[in-house]
Amino acid sequence: MADTPNDRLRQQIRRFVIDSFLFGQDELTDDESFMDGGILDSTGVLQLVGFVEGTFAISVADDELVPANLDSVASVALFVQRKLSVPSSSAASVC
């Protein structure tokens, strides 16, 4: 079965998180919390935002910097997908 756009997004995000914050060989489930799992430290959130903005050409507003958008592979993928489908001027935060 072909990958959906969301699957591909998840793969890209998972790869980035593993490369940047884990140690290469780890399994990371889509719903594992970056915070509760000790995966992201204080520098990690901004690295993740930088990756999302640079890779998907979107802009993340201050009030979108919330765990609901950025605390797991699944939530980041959903957030990015939503941003890509909505013109940036009317993008709404999800909190």
Added chain:
Amino acid sequence: MCGIAGVFDPGGDLVDACVLDRMIDAVRHRGPDGRGTYIDGPLGFAHARLSIVDVAGGHQPMHNADRSLSIVFNGEIFNYVELRDDLERRGHRFRTSSDTEVILHAYAEKGAACVDEFNGQWAFALWDRRAQRLMLSRDRLGVRPLFYTRVGRRFVFASEIKALFRHPLVARELDLDALRQTFTFWSPLAPRTPFKGVFEVPAGHSAMVDVSGLDVFPYWRIDFSAPAEPLSDDACAEQLLALLQDATRIRLRADVPVGAYLSGGIDSTVVSTLAARCGHTQPHTFSVTFDEQEYDESAYQNEVAAFLGARHCAVRCSPQDIAGVFPDVVWHAERPLLRTAPAPLFLLSRLVRHHGFKVVLTGEGSDEMLGGYDIFKEAKIRAFCAARPCSRLRPLLFKRLYPYLKNVQAQSPAYLRTFFRADRDPSNLLTSHMPRWEMTAGLTRLLSAEVREAIEGRDPYEDVRESLPGDFAQWSGLARAQYLEAAALLPGYILSSQGDRVAMAHGVESRFPFLDHRIVEFAASLPARLKMKALNEKYILKRAAGHLIPRTVSRRRKQPYRAPDARCFVSSDRPRGTREYVDDLLSPATLARYGVFNPAAVAHLVARVRGAQTPAAKDDMGIVGVVSTQLLIDQFVGHFS
């Protein structure tokens, strides 16, 4: 201050003198001034002496007049003068002027309860010949180390684990559960040590060993349960200052000169100032400095030294220096380390010894007892946020804790709330420390599949929960956070890896006025508002002693003691000797041979750190943790000699 070792074989044969010699040789650095052994059938004692009190008469092992009691003792009983007066009034006659003999007479008078009256830092073994019973005891906060193991019916003990390993029957094997604890809490939780079958007498505990077995029991514990409301802030500050002055005074008791460490912060400045008020000689102070501005406090150190009129010496510490001595540091610490911070203190004790000093006063303990750490402020803000979960303003207080961390400053209130676990269930008794512990526990992903499988399914936090006092849930948030810090990190890391072990590596005894049990008990009885007023840490100390020290120090923002970490080991400008040992320890072949870490995971970590301008805090800890664990295995399991 000294090193001790011994063997007790209840109902067994004569102890082998050669084994005792081998054991005490392993801790000779703790006591280069003299050596003694004593064998009484199944009991053998060995002692390496650092002469500080009663230089001429304090030889050990020491016995009472009829030789029914014998002792080997590491440490100091600072109130021995007062205890001796009291014992003499009760008819005891002394042959020396040492504190060691006071312990013997105090035991003869009160048995194991004698330690209740001691004010000091000790680890001793006392042989009661009539009862054929061995008593071991360790001071209240765990300043002095004391380890033991059992080989069949033999009980083997020593100041350091390396002495136990000199006994031919003691096995050397890493304890994987202790490794997991270290990669969560920064050290194993007592009585566990990094090695299987080797235990420590926990802080505030004594032990009895006889033919019926071993009984380890607490005689003291920090109690934050019922803070009393003092009469006034001024009365409270006055009492704290009086206690601090006396704690410092009795810690100057020595027949050799006493120096002081100066970090540049308020605690060591207060201690040095109070010591100068007691003394008649010019103070002598010692500091660590760094090339890197983010770690260096030399401007403050120099200011305090000038203020005291002290002769001041400093050791400048580079990443290359740290990497160069790190194998020695691990050898002395005898545990994996997640920070290199003990290494500069190892270099500092070498400097102290080079200048002919054996004793230094330091400011450790103040942050734990009087609320100095940011982790306590986090706990306070967390409770403040929990009281009004909808508030967008309250989480912004977290930014005030870390003004130097740009990434924290950039985060939204919602993220701060999550990052600092403000939404966590407040009934979780460990909440204050969970962010630190969970972040550190992320490093267990570096462990090999075999090790992860071996430790899987065990909840490391349950080990902490089981050790909590019964009424812990009723304590305030600050009290709970203080207890966790004082019960785990203080004895397991601050007083050990950063304290006794790196100081005694060069035969230097550290003394801690803030850890005088009278101050600890007084501080524990203070309401939270006197320790942290709003977010002003150690408020009562500043009120008590701020006027005695330079204003620039009393008003400066607290700077945590840190040293360069990962880049000491993986930067491109490592000196030749360092490059070789680190590259070997981190090579896939050595990692695979030792079996603790996943070589691919370590390679990934190393590559990431090499490519980073500033490694993430977790990656810093990961590199130091892997290097130190590999060194530990190499030195203690692989090539122990």
